[in-house]
Amino acid sequence: MTPPAGDDADGSEAVTGVGESRGPTGGDEGGVAERRVDPAEAFAALSDPLRVDILRELATAHRERAVESVGFADLRKRVGVRDSGRFRYHLNELRDNFVRKADGGYRLTVTGVETVAAILAGTYTHGGTLGPEPIDSECSACGADAVAVYRDGRCAVSCPDDHSLFAWSLPPAAAADATLPEIVSLAELHARQAIERGLAGVCPKCSAPVEPAVVTERDDPEPARPVPGLRVRCETCGGRLVGPVGFCLLVDPAVAAFYRRHDRPLDDRHVWEPAFVADDETVEVVERDPLRVDVEVALDGDRLAVSVDGSGEVSVRED
Ligand SMILES: [Zn+2]
Ligand SMILES: [Zn+2]
Numbered sequence: 001m002t003p004p005a006g007d008d009a010d011g012s013e014a015v016t017g018v019g020e021s022r023g024p025t026g027g028d029e030g031g032v033a034e035r036r037v038d039p040a041e042a043f044a045a046l047s048d049p050l051r052v053d054i055l056r057e058l059a060t061a062h063r064e065r066a067v068e069s070v071g072f073a074d075l076r077k078r079v080g081v082r083d084s085g086r087f088r089y090h091l092n093e094l095r096d097n098f099v100r101k102a103d104g105g106y107r108l109t110v111t112g113v114e115t116v117a118a119i120l121a122g123t124y125t126h127g128g129t130l131g132p133e134p135i136d137s138e139c140s141a142c143g144a145d146a147v148a149v150y151r152d153g154r155c156a157v158s159c160p161d162d163h164s165l166f167a168w169s170l171p172p173a174a175a176a177d178a179t180l181p182e183i184v185s186l187a188e189l190h191a192r193q194a195i196e197r198g199l200a201g202v203c204p205k206c207s208a209p210v211e212p213a214v215v216t217e218r219d220d221p222e223p224a225r226p227v228p229g230l231r232v233r234c235e236t237c238g239g240r241l242v243g244p245v246g247f248c249l250l251v252d253p254a255v256a257a258f259y260r261r262h263d264r265p266l267d268d269r270h271v272w273e274p275a276f277v278a279d280d281e282t283v284e285v286v287e288r289d290p291l292r293v294d295v296e297v298a299l300d301g302d303r304l305a306v307s308v309d310g311s312g313e314v315s316v317r318e319d
Helices: 039-045 049-065 072-079 084-094 110-120 180-199 246-250 253-261
Strands: 099-102 105-108 130-138 145-151 154-158 164-169 213-215 229-233 240-244 283-288 291-299 302-309 314-316
Touching (some): 049 072, 049 084, 049 105, 072 105, 105 110, 130 180, 145 180, 154 180, 180 229, 180 240, 180 246, 240 246, 246 291, 253 291, 253 302, 253 314
Antiparallel strands (some): 154 164, 213 229, 229 240, 291 302, 302 314
């Protein structure tokens, strides 16, 4: 049985997934902590298209002229609003969360910059659809051709028998002009980076501290396949990562070196392909408290025995 691997979308959140901005979260700017923004409040502030235009113009001005702040009159002209009272009202609605006054003008806060980036990347709008079409991989459960599809900002790989192999969110801007295999590669790159960051205790989306955990069927607080599995959940932005315990090995230097020695660089394979990700038989829960999961990595009759602890840390065993 091949576990579904990737970011978890259970429909409870507007945008799930790791590796992309999910929208307004607080940040840290020049050592001054901004207050955390309630998403509902933040989106309410962006309910008027004029306010989105203001954010866009501030971002454009910053890009074009590398200026930090734009004066009130200049900004009003750029946005194209004649009524100065109306403009001031909307600008004030953006103050604190998205825009701050500085050096006699206005500039974006870190949250403002991230929000504009997300809007430009199309995270909050609908993207195109590509596929489904076969890609250069086989289903590790049944051997059928793997099939990829990109829809609604999400890249998914499965087989005609509905074995889910991989799923990851990717903003439409990243997918523009790309072929489906390119989108799959990019999604895999994002996934590898997200796993690395998650295991390092950093939310891949918003950089808040997170606690990566390896869970078994007994201690999974939110039961989901696969188990044993890697779970990273961010309390700050709601981003999460759900995958098999093999994900921890995917970014481990010792495992990567083992594959290189056998002339099969891990980077050249799809993230769902290595046996330690695809094959439950390579994985065994040997201790529960503290948790220890043993994973056997084997190539050409040579083997590497590794253990993964409850926080996803991988160590090579000498046995
Ligand atoms: Zn299959
Ligand atoms: Zn986060």
